[in-house]
Amino acid sequence: MLRNLKWRLIIYAGTTVFAVLLFLPTITPELPAWFYKIIPTEKVHLGLDLQGGMHLILEVEAEKAVESYVERVKNNLRDDLRDKGIPVGKLEREKSNQIVLEVSGDKGKWEKILSQRYAVMQELSSTPLDKGIWRVALVLDSRQADQVRKSAIDQALETIRNRIDQFGVAEPEITLQGTDRILIQLPGIKDPQRAIDLIGRTALLEFKLVDEEGNLDEALKGNLPESSIILYQRFVDPKTGGVKRTPFLLKEKTLMTGEVLKDARVAIETQFNEPYVALEFDDIGAKLFEQITGANVKRRLAIILDDNVYSAPVIQERIAGGRAQITGRFDMKEAGDLAIVLRAGALPAPVKIIEQRSVGPSLGQDSIRKGIISTLISAALIACFMVFYYRASGVVADIALILNIVFVMGTLAIFRATLTLPGIAGLVLSIGMAVDANILIHERIKEELRWGKTVRAAIDEGYRRAFITILDSNLTTLIAALFLYQFGTGPVRGFAVTLCIGLLANIFTAVYVTRWIFDFLTLKVNVKRLSI
Amino acid sequence: MELIRPGTHFDFIGKKKFTVWVSAFAIFLSLGSIFLHGGLRYGVDFAGGVLIQIRFSQTVDISDIRNALETMGSKDAMVQKFGGENEFLIRVEKGGEDLEKMSKAIQDSLQERFKGKDLEIRRVEVVGPKVGKDLKTKALWAVCLSFVAILVFVAWRFKQISFGLGGIAALVHDIIITYGAISIADLEYSLPLMAVILTIIGFSINDTIVIFDRVRENIKKMRKENLETVFNTSINETLGRTILTSGTVMMVVLILFFFGGPVIHDFALTLIVGLISGTYSTIYVASPVVLFWDKQFTRKKKR
Numbered sequence: 063m064l065r066n067l068k069w070r071l072i073i074y075a076g077t078t079v080f081a082v083l084l085f086l087p088t089i090t091p092e093l094p095a096w097f098y099k100i101i102p103t104e105k106v107h108l109g110l111d112l113q114g115g116m117h118l119i120l121e122v123e124a125e126k127a128v129e130s131y132v133e134r135v136k137n138n139l140r141d142d143l144r145d146k147g148i149p150v151g152k153l154e155r156e157k158s159n160q161i162v163l164e165v166s167g168d169k170g171k172w173e174k175i176l177s178q179r180y181a182v183m184q185e186l187s188s189t190p191l192d193k194g195i196w197r198v199a200l201v202l203d204s205r206q207a208d209q210v211r212k213s214a215i216d217q218a219l220e221t222i223r224n225r226i227d228q229f230g231v232a233e234p235e236i237t238l239q240g241t242d243r244i245l246i247q248l249p250g251i252k253d254p255q256r257a258i259d260l261i262g263r264t265a266l267l268e269f270k271l272v273d274e275e276g277n278l279d280e281a282l283k284g285n286l287p288e289s290s291i292i293l294y295q296r297f298v299d300p301k302t303g304g305v306k307r308t309p310f311l312l313k314e315k316t317l318m319t320g321e322v323l324k325d326a327r328v329a330i331e332t333q334f335n336e337p338y339v340a341l342e343f344d345d346i347g348a349k350l351f352e353q354i355t356g357a358n359v360k361r362r363l364a365i366i367l368d369d370n371v372y373s374a375p376v377i378q379e380r381i382a383g384g385r386a387q388i389t390g391r392f393d394m395k396e397a398g399d400l401a402i403v404l405r406a407g408a409l410p411a412p413v414k415i416i417e418q419r420s421v422g423p424s425l426g427q428d429s430i431r432k433g434i435i436s437t438l439i440s441a442a443l444i445a446c447f448m449v450f451y452y453r454a455s456g457v458v459a460d461i462a463l464i465l466n467i468v469f470v471m472g473t474l475a476i477f478r479a480t481l482t483l484p485g486i487a488g489l490v491l492s493i494g495m496a497v498d499a500n501i502l503i504h505e506r507i508k509e510e511l512r513w514g515k516t517v518r519a520a521i522d523e524g525y526r527r528a529f530i531t532i533l534d535s536n537l538t539t540l541i542a543a544l545f546l547y548q549f550g551t552g553p554v555r556g557f558a559v560t561l562c563i564g565l566l567a568n569i570f571t572a573v574y575v576t577r578w579i580f581d582f583l584t585l586k587v588n589v590k591r592l593s594i
Numbered sequence: 595m596e597l598i599r600p601g602t603h604f605d606f607i608g609k610k611k612f613t614v615w616v617s618a619f620a621i622f623l624s625l626g627s628i629f630l631h632g633g634l635r636y637g638v639d640f641a642g643g644v645l646i647q648i649r650f651s652q653t654v655d656i657s658d659i660r661n662a663l664e665t666m667g668s669k670d671a672m673v674q675k676f677g678g679e680n681e682f683l684i685r686v687e688k689g690g691e692d693l694e695k696m697s698k699a700i701q702d703s704l705q706e707r708f709k710g711k712d713l714e715i716r717r718v719e720v721v722g723p724k725v726g727k728d729l730k731t732k733a734l735w736a737v738c739l740s741f742v743a744i745l746v747f748v749a750w751r752f753k754q755i756s757f758g759l760g761g762i763a764a765l766v767h768d769i770i771i772t773y774g775a776i777s778i779a780d781l782e783y784s785l786p787l788m789a790v791i792l793t794i795i796g797f798s799i800n801d802t803i804v805i806f807d808r809v810r811e812n813i814k815k816m817r818k819e820n821l822e823t824v825f826n827t828s829i830n831e832t833l834g835r836t837i838l839t840s841g842t843v844m845m846v847v848l849i850l851f852f853f854g855g856p857v858i859h860d861f862a863l864t865l866i867v868g869l870i871s872g873t874y875s876t877i878y879v880a881s882p883v884v885l886f887w888d889k890q891f892t893r894k895k896k897r
Binding site: 119254255258262414415416417418419420421422424425432436439440443444447450451452453483484487488490491494495497498501502505508509512527530531534535536537538539541542543544545546548549550551552553554557561 | 595596597600647694697698701714715716717718719720721722724725728729732733735736737739740741743744747748751761785786788789790792793795796797799800803804807808811831832834835838839842843845846849850853854858
């Protein structure tokens with residue numbers, strides 16, 4: 063029994079020291095360098111609700127990616143049919159994934175083009191109208207559509223990662239949640255609105271020609287020329303904050319997109335000292351840009367970002383070398399953010415912010431301070447009460463409670479768990495149950511003593527019986543917590559994690575560690591009367 | 595020190611005919627209040643909407659903020675004082691599209707209006723209606739499934755389905771009473787309160803198991819006594835522990851209630867009700883259900 067006592071001491075003391083070492087980096091940042099070499103440990107991370115920062119959930123509107131995919135197919139199809147000399151009348155996208163067209167001429171010829179080159183589009187129906195015109199409805203193959211959706215989400219995740227990297231946030235967390243949601247956690251961020259603008263922007267850069275044959279006034283009244291669109295240039299007056307919108311009549315066809323960008327940087331224009339964004343194209347882009355400018359000298363080329371016209375300069379001459387610029391009365395910050403999103407690339411589909419929570423650093427500090435103060439007061443009260451009621455044995459219970467907290471913190475650190483407000487509730491419940499476990503043991507020992515048992519027998523029997531009670535109650539709660547973790551989300555999970563860890567630590571400290579202390583006192587120190 | 599002298603014998607179970615009505619009345623009151631209020635008053639976390647917490651370094655009148663919001667055309671926005679001096683909560687409880695834009699517009703116009711007053715935006719929460727609904731249904735499912743797990747586990751450990759049923763009945767009772775209290779006090783049901791409900795579930799089932807455990811032990815010792823006497827003895831034997839544990843936890847929660855500040859206040863109030871209900875339900879819901887089940891089904895089979 064005595065040797066056994068020694069071994070138990072070594073095991074318990076060892077685990078305690080280990081837990082303390084794991085927890086140490088959380089309390090103090092000033093640890094010697096060798097410490098980190100021995101203990102590869104992390105801090106207990108505080109959730110954004112405690113620490114301050116921003117939590118965002120975005121939903122990728124993947125259906126829009128399917129839409130623009132089908133839109134591209136439609137444009138290619140028109141060009142293809144025209145090249146082959148097949149007369150095509152109406153050609154439109156319907157819903158997000160269908161194309162409806164009216165063709166005439168050699169039926170075999172256009173059927174061949176459709177089936178060979180456009181295999182991703184399956185024929186829904188084809189009905190003959192009069193005069194040899196056929197009306198054909200095509201639908202995007204569902205596997206292909208899934209593929210488009212999936213790659214849009216993957217790409218969105220990648221692009222957002224890039225943008226946040228370039229924005230410079232310490233320890234950002236960007237993960238996919240479910241199938242089409244992206245969870246973003248940015249601790250300690252100071253200007254959440256700016257980050258949202260940066261992340262949420264689609265940043266689709268397009269170059270389109272201005273439709274100079276068409277009549278803008280007529281178009282505004284609703285007589286839009288075929289394959290032309292109206293987009294606006296927004297101009298915000300910096301003094302009044304009023305918004306002026308200038309309409310532009312543009313050719314629908316996009317000549318070039320931001321995909322061919324190699325770099326985007328902020329530069330300062332010397333004349334008015336205004337910042338602008340200098341673009342540099344890659345080799346393909348440079349060639350394409352040279353071609354486009356060469357073929358459209360004296361015409362106006364509009365530079366469009368997310369359906370906003372930024373400028374529409376007249377092309378003076380063929381531009382070689384692959385450089386262009388976006389001007390538009392930015393301040394330095396705006397120009398800088400614009401350069402970031404252009405460098406990181408466009409989102410393949412728009413994203414919608416479905417949840418945003420940001421907590422300012424001062425409020426986070428307030429919560430921590432209040433939390434720590436009320437925890438300390440409660441802990442001190444419980445500790446005093448235990449000693450008051452159970453005398454010397456109360457001290458044993460207090461040791462168990464302190465160890466319990468140390469173990470929970472150490473475990474949270476090693477699992478890199480994040481402590482949030484619901485998590486603290488789980489912690490509080492587990493500490494409440496730890497108090498209960500100690501009370502159960504002490505009450506049981508008292509009962510046994512009352513029935514006339516010796517101190518040793520009372521301790522043995524008390525622990526044996528109370529252990530069953532504690533095990534059953536803790537296991538029941540543990541099982542419930544595991545289910546909450548498995549089937550719950552965010553906050554419910556945060557609660558379940560700390561509760562589970564707390565309960566396991568509880569069984570260890572309340573049952574085993576205190577038992578050792580009692581055994582030590584009665585066997586080694588030879589205590590004959592129990593102060594309980 | 596001894597709080598409860600050994601050999602105390604209060605007739606707890608004997609009062610069950612009376613307490614059935616107490617429980618029924620409390621449940622009726624709770625459900626009635628929830629029904630009359632047209633459900634719980636869900637906060638931004640569950641209903642979706644915008645919540646902005648702001649603080650000024652100088653004195654600002656609440657009507658100025660209301661004015662500022664009205665001029666910008668945000669009619670649904672509600673403003674209330676919150677916590678410390680010159681700290682306010684602005685809430686728009688509307689589950690629509692473009693909440694993000696609304697939140698931005700409110701922040702911008704406030705910044706504009708109170709330029710010299712050091713406006714600090716301390717917290718912003720924008721929750722889409724779908725997110726809140728997701729959270730609600732997922733949490734509900736998780737809790738229901740965990741109840742099934744508790745039922746199965748307890749029935750297995752105590753070798754009788756009645757103990758599982760009793761435990762679950764007590765949990766359902768406590769949840770209804772706590773939601774009733776939330777509804778009667780007209781508190782806003784938000785994330786922290788959901789954490790309270792989870793905490794109460796844990797506390798209540800723990801309390802129930804401790805007494806069931808003693809009953810399980812005493813059934814073997816008191817073979818000649820009927821189950822009612824066994825329950826009564828067990829409750830009396832563990833009475834010291836019940837008072838100590840509940841008392842200690844209650845002490846902590848009362849401190850939170852009086853000194854914890856406005857955020858903790860609702861949290862603590864709900865917890866107080868839940869703790870009382872959790873302790874009460876062990877004796878007057880869980881135990882009577884086991885006794886009732888035993889009388890109706892188990893004993894008949896044996897004869």
